[in-house]
Amino acid sequence: MGLLVPSLTNAVFADFLRGVYDAIEDTSLTIQIGNFRYSPSKEEALIRTFLHQRPAGLIVAGVNQTDAARRMLMEAPCPVVQTMETSDQPVDRIIGFSQYASGEMVARHLIDAGYRRPGLLGARMDPRAQARIAGYRSGLQAVGLDDARRMFTTPQPSSVGMGGQLLSDLLAVAPDTDAVFCANDDLAAGALFEAQRRGMRVPDSFGICGFNDLEMSRHMVPPLTSVSTPRYEVGRGAIDLIRAALDPASGETPRRIELDVSMSLRGTTRSVQTERTAP
């Protein structure tokens, strides 16, 4: 089995891989991993290398392969599963969740919680981060609260330090910002530490919402509001899709699976006002 991921330093893929490995635990499958470091051309080269080794199946991340890579995947003599996103036109099978709808959900939460000048911090800006940020801005636009001055992103890698840096940059330009959606929990942790260093009152004066709900987030002081993504389930499900495709007895099996995403509301955002003001 081949497995291609864009990063091995991003905790998001760690949980995905845990799901993959748990799912193969009782099978005869073994996994070999290729890391393309967010480079589409490296991904293409690795797909070529892996297919050459005649794998039982191939799992790839996302839907943004190069044209040549997409062609190889469509003609592959083994089952192929795309992961982490949704698409109407998968190359073969796909399991993931809507990054865009997840971003919209965050916008709705911040608005419901009464924040009126929400901003955004994003790093790396891979296609999935871009999709969730687009969904977030669309959610803000719907209520007239999208403000380009409050959107701070960088193509550099995401990190806790980068979260603090981006928040400082944002506050220098728009000091009255009253909340931020951070496109992942590393950034959100860094933003929370920076807010603490500045003595900002979280969540009353300033709300922080992360994305992915990493293990650390629920243990922070205060614990971090975040979007819980089913990364582990995507990993497990990808293996299930491969196994179903390999098993002639499995009959008609789904080719597209979209999983749910939920918000984990914790101490870095205010309780939603609709709850407080209910009659």
Place this chain on the structure above:
Amino acid sequence: MGLLVPSLTNAVFADFLRGVYDAIEDTSLTIQIGNFRYSPSKEEALIRTFLHQRPAGLIVAGVNQTDAARRMLMEAPCPVVQTMETSDQPVDRIIGFSQYASGEMVARHLIDAGYRRPGLLGARMDPRAQARIAGYRSGLQAVGLDDARRMFTTPQPSSVGMGGQLLSDLLAVAPDTDAVFCANDDLAAGALFEAQRRGMRVPDSFGICGFNDLEMSRHMVPPLTSVSTPRYEVGRGAIDLIRAALDPASGETPRRIELDVSMSLRGTTRSVQTERTAP
């Protein structure tokens, strides 16, 4: 090139892998990764699979392979590099640092900083964690401060939540403990959050030292004292050793490289008393 690691969810190996990938950036080498999830028998099976594919080289983690695996590695037709530890009897080449001496260094720092009832938190207890904990206890024994009641370890995986849990367990048994060495930074972050929830005064009444100096650690509030390990350099150096072995022009090259480890002294431990009381 084959690369076997015990974990892809542990941030320590993420930095190691970053070094590996940076070092192959300009070469024609590609990497395939096998994850044996801390299971020596899975490691043995993966070594068999990888050697079957006739790799240009094989990089493995640690020195605790099974006898059969060790035999395969010694007879491998390609260069083999063991990593992350030191050994007098490497199977071929080795690059790493002394886990034991690193633990001793932490004991010395806590004693110099004036802590007199130091404890320990450890999880997973893989061979490298065991070695650094043994070094720590040896350092405490040398000054008569080793106390088995204050040593709390679990074979369960390490996490931020586990750090908080282990600290609670320790304080329930030995509430007068005045410092902890956490065998990695995840545990240390969890211990710091738990100390904050309990209103403990860090570092004056309670010192916390982590291990590995993850990116997050220097950004926490307060920033975390930790042991900076050359994980990135081990990754880069492992590739250099493979390339030297493959290049007939490289002549006599080192087969064993031991890298230095240093302490990053920050806000979770007191300044060392020798500085304060200097004449």
